[in-house]
Amino acid sequence: MRGPVLSDDAARVAALHRLGVLDQPPAPDLDAIARLAAYIAGAPYAAINLVDTDRQWQAAVCGGERGEVPRAQSMCDVTVSVDELVHVPDARVDSRFAANPFVTGVIDVVRLYCGVPVHDNAGFAVGTLCVTDPSARRLDDGQLAALRDLATQVEQLFELRRQHAQLVDVLAEVDHYARHDPLTGLANRRTLLDHLELALGRGRRSGVMPTLFFCDLDGFKSVNDRYGHDVGDQTIVAVAQRLAAVVREGDTVARWGGDEFVVLCEDLQPHAQPIVVDRLRTAVESPDDEVRVGLSVGIVQAAYEQTVGDVLSDADRLMYADKHSRRQLA
Incomplete structure (x- = not known):
């Protein structure tokens, strides 16, 4: 089940694209956060998921291979839509997830799901840090707090990537104008x-x-x-x-x-x-x-x-x- 339709999802997706983190090669720093999230939760699986217009793309995964799925099948779309931590000890009994193919066994047999929204610097929820487990159970308050802290670290890493890309563009523009005539565009x-x-x-x-x-x-x-x-x-x-x-x-x-x-x-x-x-x-x-x-x-x-x-x-x-x-x- 897809989450509720956001009032300004186009702006949220635009914010995601501005970060420049979609469709990038594996990143050791993000992979490390996914591993740490799985360790904190005692879960076999953790991921940093980014929710695009019609798909969910994975920036990092622990316990599986990176990939993408249709947004309609994304459990993390619910977290992005409500824009708050979603902690579900047993997804089979939660109406938002009970029919999801990741829960029913079509794709996976998720029971525990916990997703923490990841925001850009303007406050748009662009994705999640999530953990899942095939066993139904509850995370304690310390685990939830630690996952929130890790999601904040993901936000900071994404912002650093955005700033770095922006700086590279500025330096390229400066170099261009240093070597080209501003009126004609020819070599100077x-x-x-x-x-x-x-x-x-x-x-x-x-x-x-x-x-x-x-x-x-x-x-x-x-x-x-x-x-x-x-x-x-x-x-x-x-x-x-x-x-x-x-x-x-x-x-x-x-x-x-x-x-x-x-x-x-x-x-x-x-x-x-x-x-x-x-x-x-x-x-x-x-x-x-x-x-x-x-x-x-x-x-x-x-x-x-x-x-x-x-x-x-x-x-x-x-x-x-x-x-x-x-x-x-x-």
């Missing part, structure tokens, strides 16, 4: 420098040095002057997306700053350099764009002895030479 200058340093090392070992394309938008200042900085930012984002779309998967596209971008390619033969430049320019200089910009490009295939600073300085110089040449042609 720091990341490019790291990638270029590594690429130079790999090139010295393989004999094929990396190629760097230093790109600067032509006419971008007039875009800002004429249309404003919002349109300017939109243009930068569009250019970034187009550049990223036409390079190889292993290439690095970075925003160097302002309207400057850098494309780093490894294992690129010299004869392929004009092909890459043509792709980059074609992507940026679309005649269908209402706001049009051009692309000046400085190309350097690093020499064996060059440093990161040398490569970038040469590419920057060649980019300005290309920009001057394009202005002369225009």
